[in-house]
Amino acid sequence: MSSRPIFGRLPSRRGILAAGVALGSAGRLLPARAALAAETVTFEGLYKSFGVLGLEFSDRIVALKDRAVRIEGYMAPPLKPESDFFVLTREPLAICPFCQSDADWPLDIVVVYLRGVSPLVSAGSRVAVSGRLELGSFTDGKTGFVSQLRVVDAAYGTA
Amino acid sequence: MSRKLLSVCFLTLAATSALHAQTIYPLDRAEILAGSRFDLKVEFPGSPRQEDVTVTVNGAAPADVLGGPVAFVEKEDGSDRSALWIRGGSIPRPGTYKVEASAGGRSRTVSWEVFGTPERRAKNVILFIGDGLSVAHRTAARILSKGMKEGRYGGELAIDDMPAMALISTSGTDSIVTDSANAMSAYTTGHKTCVNALGVYCALNKNTLEHPKVETIGELAKRHPGGPMAVGVVTNTEIEDATPAGIVSHTRRRSDYNDIVEMFWAVKPDVIMGGGSVNFLPKSTLGSKRVDDQNFVAKFGEAGYRFAPTATAMKAAAADPSTTKLLGLFNTGNVDGALDLKFLKKGTVDKFPDQPDVAEETRAALDILSRSPTGFVLMVESGRIDKYSHSLDPERAIYDTIMLDNAVKAAKDFAGDRNDTLIMVVGDHAHPVSVVGTYDDDRPGDKLRDKLGVYAEAGFPNYEAPGPEGYPPSVDVSRRIAFVFGAYPDFCDSGKPYLAGENVPAVPVPGKRNVYAANERNCSGPMAVRREGNLGFDVSQGVHAADDVVLTATGPGSELFRGRMDNTRVFRIMATALGLAAAKKE
Numbered sequence: 142m143s144s145r146p147i148f149g150r151l152p153s154r155r156g157i158l159a160a161g162v163a164l165g166s167a168g169r170l171l172p173a174r175a176a177l178a179a180e181t182v183t184f185e186g187l188y189k190s191f192g193v194l195g196l197e198f199s200d201r202i203v204a205l206k207d208r209a210v211r212i213e214g215y216m217a218p219p220l221k222p223e224s225d226f227f228v229l230t231r232e233p234l235a236i237c238p239f240c241q242s243d244a245d246w247p248l249d250i251v252v253v254y255l256r257g258v259s260p261l262v263s264a265g266s267r268v269a270v271s272g273r274l275e276l277g278s279f280t281d282g283k284t285g286f287v288s289q290l291r292v293v294d295a296a297y298g299t300a
Numbered sequence: 301m302s303r304k305l306l307s308v309c310f311l312t313l314a315a316t317s318a319l320h321a322q323t324i325y326p327l328d329r330a331e332i333l334a335g336s337r338f339d340l341k342v343e344f345p346g347s348p349r350q351e352d353v354t355v356t357v358n359g360a361a362p363a364d365v366l367g368g369p370v371a372f373v374e375k376e377d378g379s380d381r382s383a384l385w386i387r388g389g390s391i392p393r394p395g396t397y398k399v400e401a402s403a404g405g406r407s408r409t410v411s412w413e414v415f416g417t418p419e420r421r422a423k424n425v426i427l428f429i430g431d432g433l434s435v436a437h438r439t440a441a442r443i444l445s446k447g448m449k450e451g452r453y454g455g456e457l458a459i460d461d462m463p464a465m466a467l468i469s470t471s472g473t474d475s476i477v478t479d480s481a482n483a484m485s486a487y488t489t490g491h492k493t494c495v496n497a498l499g500v501y502c503a504l505n506k507n508t509l510e511h512p513k514v515e516t517i518g519e520l521a522k523r524h525p526g527g528p529m530a531v532g533v534v535t536n537t538e539i540e541d542a543t544p545a546g547i548v549s550h551t552r553r554r555s556d557y558n559d560i561v562e563m564f565w566a567v568k569p570d571v572i573m574g575g576g577s578v579n580f581l582p583k584s585t586l587g588s589k590r591v592d593d594q595n596f597v598a599k600f601g602e603a604g605y606r607f608a609p610t611a612t613a614m615k616a617a618a619a620d621p622s623t624t625k626l627l628g629l630f631n632t633g634n635v636d637g638a639l640d641l642k643f644l645k646k647g648t649v650d651k652f653p654d655q656p657d658v659a660e661e662t663r664a665a666l667d668i669l670s671r672s673p674t675g676f677v678l679m680v681e682s683g684r685i686d687k688y689s690h691s692l693d694p695e696r697a698i699y700d701t702i703m704l705d706n707a708v709k710a711a712k713d714f715a716g717d718r719n720d721t722l723i724m725v726v727g728d729h730a731h732p733v734s735v736v737g738t739y740d741d742d743r744p745g746d747k748l749r750d751k752l753g754v755y756a757e758a759g760f761p762n763y764e765a766p767g768p769e770g771y772p773p774s775v776d777v778s779r780r781i782a783f784v785f786g787a788y789p790d791f792c793d794s795g796k797p798y799l800a801g802e803n804v805p806a807v808p809v810p811g812k813r814n815v816y817a818a819n820e821r822n823c824s825g826p827m828a829v830r831r832e833g834n835l836g837f838d839v840s841q842g843v844h845a846a847d848d849v850v851l852t853a854t855g856p857g858s859e860l861f862r863g864r865m866d867n868t869r870v871f872r873i874m875a876t877a878l879g880l881a882a883a884k885k886e
């Protein structure tokens with residue numbers, strides 16, 4: 142893993158193991174090997190189809206649901222300078238949908254929920270995120286932001 | 301500034317706001333179509349009680365002139381103001397109306413002109429919007445599409461070849477520079493408003509959907525005194541974007557996409573075509589941007605609309621003589637522009653390989669709408685001329701201007717010599733763009749500026765002759781048009797077309813909030829030159845200009861266009877041609 146730690150949140154094997162254990166305590170216990178190896182996923186591999194009537198997750202993403210994953214992307218300008226969540230995008234966003242009223246998010250975003258509130262000084266940078274892959278519609282209680290694909294219990298470092 | 305001076309300033313400010321007079325909406329000098337619906341709102345600073353305010357219209361009680369009921373809201377939105385409202389009023393009789401509001405010894409008077417319309421002269425109206433269409437887009441499209449020899453063009457563009465022409469001023473109530481929302485709102489309601497607003501005046505309300513409304517041409521056409529007309533809204537942007545939304549919407553904030561879909565549902569234009577399907581899908585659907593469970597694709601289907609997700613489906617639906625209502629959503633976001641769609645296959649063409657272009661959409665819309673015995677109002681937008689001008693991507697903007705020309709040609713073919721269809725072509729606002737010469741790879745020197753030929757050195761570009769649709773087969777030629785932007789962020793310029801995909805001129809500076817710098821991906825080519833932005837650091841793309849835009853028109857009513865006019869007059873001329881005054885009560 143080429144990540145450099147930021148704020149001591151190194152997405153190390155140990156961190157990912159911790160995420161796996163946290164998942165285990167929430168319900169299904171993962172086989173030790175799967176918990177150890179975070180599967181690397183890419184923006185290109187998230188969906189198998191884009192249609193006017195909706196998107197479809199790729200088979201691999203469906204298979205990795207609730208498993209430890211690692212994904213690289215760009216941290217979008219956050220809603221607040223300090224937060225426990227941010228949006229990861231395929232390309233650096235030339236616009237800030239949170240800042241400008243007429244801007245909009247791309248479809249293939251990944252919403253990242255960190256393990257705690259942190260200052261999001263990497264906004265605009267390419268980062269590597271590790272955490273547990275969560276799928277399905279979820280509405281953020283504080284912001285009303287609706288997401289379909291999340292990395293939770295996450296940590297990140299520069300990619 | 302010293303502390304003492306600062307406190308004096310605060311005192312002055314406070315005194316001014318206490319003295320601040322009432323605000324009356326519609327604003328002074330509003331031109332109001334007789335019988336059209338609008339909200340009267342008077343805002344009183346200092347939150348007076350109802351018994352301490354007076355509002356009259358030509359000396360009479362407002363409810364007697366506009367119809368009631370009057371509502372009075374003290375401390376509106378918990379603020380220090382009171383508001384008097386008549387929602388959905390109308391004035392049937394043309395004339396000058398003086399509205400006077402007074403409270404606490406202060407008063408404000410505004411004057412409205414209520415205009416009637418003579419007998420209907422046009423069965424149909426077609427309004428073409430080239431979003432951001434400026435003179436340089438037109439000139440460049442003509443050069444690429446028609447070619448030039450010895451200073452003479454090889455032919456006329458359909459958008460140019462029209463008997464009537466006017467310069468249209470686009471400024472809004474808040475600024476000399478407009479955006480596509482208030483620009484379109486002026487065309488569709490005849491009222492000016494502020495940046496980001498559609499079909500409302502910009503009052504002080506907190507809720508974006510509660511500002512004082514004015515009726516749109518889509519709504520008016522649906523209650524035409526001669527029977528409900530068919531309405532079509534056609535674009536290659538997201539259908540919720542400002543220009544198409546302007547036909548049906550009332551919101552202070554153009555980004556209220558999910559609400560705008562509900563406004564389309566409320567008005568039910570007979571033909572709705574564009575991108576932006578994700579705001580029609582329930583939130584449980586992957587990719588949806590709704591925050592509720594409403595499925596508007598299903599709802600429109602239940603209301604008798606054919607649904608077309610592709611160009612093939614659109615053409616099949618249009619060819620079926622029983623189709624009178626069509627919902628065509630061809631992309632989750634914006635439909636790809638002509639250069640990507642037809643030549644480079646970039647953008648989202650791999651995901652959406654069967655999207656129509658705007659000319660094909662227009663032909664399908666005309667097939668369907670012409671089945672309406674009561675005529676139709678059709679708005680067609682080539683919307684990415686603006687978006688590609690924001691991204692400083694000349695070739696894509698020029699190809700989408702040629703696409704607009706093809707759409708206009710289809711409408712002119714439809715109108716033929718029927719003499720019952722008013723056609724207008726206009727930008728909604730300008731971009732600061734200009735054609736300054738040519739970039740010629742064969743000129744001596746190794747810097748981009750060495751390659752720029754101006755005056756006699758510019759000569760003529762060497763694009764190959766265009767195909768039947770008017771597009772040169774390639775934009776990547778050795779002597780190409782030098783199309784420049786007058787206002788820009790930091791960016792790198794290589795004087796070359798962006799063959800790999802739409803240009804991204806600037807990207808966020810990591811770690812800084814809302815600060816942008818040149819996209820380094822554009823900075824490494826042999827000719828790449830760094831242009832230091834002349835816009836604020838928080839601006840990531842090109843911006844609009846306050847320059848007037850050109851309108852051309854043909855058909856009954858088009859002779860009313862002349863000289864320089866305000867954008868609100870486009871509405872007035874459409875309303876006049878259609879005889880929209882005193883639209884029927886529902």
Ligand SMILES: [Zn+2]
Binds near residue numbers: 432686687690844
């Ligand atoms: Zn624009």
